[in-house]
Amino acid sequence: AQTVTQSQPEMSVQEAETVTLSCTYDTSESDYYLFWYKQPPSRQMILVIRQEAYKQQNATENRFSVNFQKAAKSFSLKISDSQLGDAAMYFCAYSSNNAGNMLTFGGGTRLMVKP
Amino acid sequence: NAGVMQNPRHLVRRRGQEARLRCSPMKGHSHVYWYRQLPEEGLKFMVYLQKENIIDESGMPKERFSAEFPKEGPSILRIQQVVRGDSAAYFCASSIGAGGTYEQYFGPGTRLTVT
Numbered sequence: 001a002q003t004v005t006q007s008q009p010e011m012s013v014q015e016a017e018t019v020t021l022s023c024t025y026d027t028s029e030s031d032y033y034l035f036w037y038k039q040p041p042s043r044q045m046i047l048v049i050r051q052e053a054y055k056q057q058n059a060t061e062n063r064f065s066v067n068f069q070k071a072a073k074s075f076s077l078k079i080s081d082s083q084l085g086d087a088a089m090y091f092c093a094y095s096s097n098n099a100g101n102m103l104t105f106g107g108g109t110r111l112m113v114k115p
Numbered sequence: 116n117a118g119v120m121q122n123p124r125h126l127v128r129r130r131g132q133e134a135r136l137r138c139s140p141m142k143g144h145s146h147v148y149w150y151r152q153l154p155e156e157g158l159k160f161m162v163y164l165q166k167e168n169i170i171d172e173s174g175m176p177k178e179r180f181s182a183e184f185p186k187e188g189p190s191i192l193r194i195q196q197v198v199r200g201d202s203a204a205y206f207c208a209s210s211i212g213a214g215g216t217y218e219q220y221f222g223p224g225t226r227l228t229v230t
Contacts, residue, residue: 004157006157032215033215033216042223043204043223043224043226044221044223044224045158045206045208045221046221047218050218052215091157091158095214095215096215097213097214097215097216101146101148101163101171101210101213101214101215102148102160102163102171102174103148103150103158103160103208103219104160105150105157105158105159106157107156107157108156108157
């Protein structure tokens with residue numbers, strides 16, 4: 001079974017600084033997808049960024065980028081120029097076409113942004 | 116184009132009562148997923164449905180829980196004889212196709228409180 005682990009329950013960053021959230025996963029498959037979701041206090045799940053395992057290039061979306069290390073099964077999220085609105089729970093998630101299509105989530109990291 | 120809709124947003128039930136949670140997927144989406152989020156935890160997959168079919172219910176408790184996605188109308192997650200441990204946020208997501216290629220769009224969730 002696939003598992004996703006986020007080892008940082010909480011992280012804190014100063015506004016305008018950069019922060020990296022860690023995620024590791026375990027799978028025996030070669031074709032899969034990785035995601036970072038943001039959950040603000042409203043509880044709405046918002047997709048931040050996704051990465052296809054077959055792509056070597058790390059995905060980027062404006063201030064958000066990932067460091068995908070396939071051999072190490074690591075998928076970290078870097079947030080640059082942190083803003084107060086970035087404060088939220090962040091969940092790493094895994095999906096594959098062979099695993100029933102569902103998302104498997106990590107336990108989450110609470111990000112606090114200090115003004 | 117309306118997003119995924121869930122109702123009610125908040126539901127309070129006494130122990131032993133039934134809870135019915137509704138999910139209307141995005142227009143054109145025929146794949147629906149239900150997830151449960153316990154306090155301070157990540158989302159856990161419950162069930163995956165396509166129109167009139169349950170594709171994967173491996174994450175759903177065998178007793179008291181059922182789900183359907185009829186040809187017409189919303190998907191329903193039904194919990195019979197609720198217990199305190201059922202208190203959680205229940206999220207529905209929909210996608211236009213199966214597999215990690217297709218993004219799952221989440222609804223705002225239903226927060227169930229069992230008293």
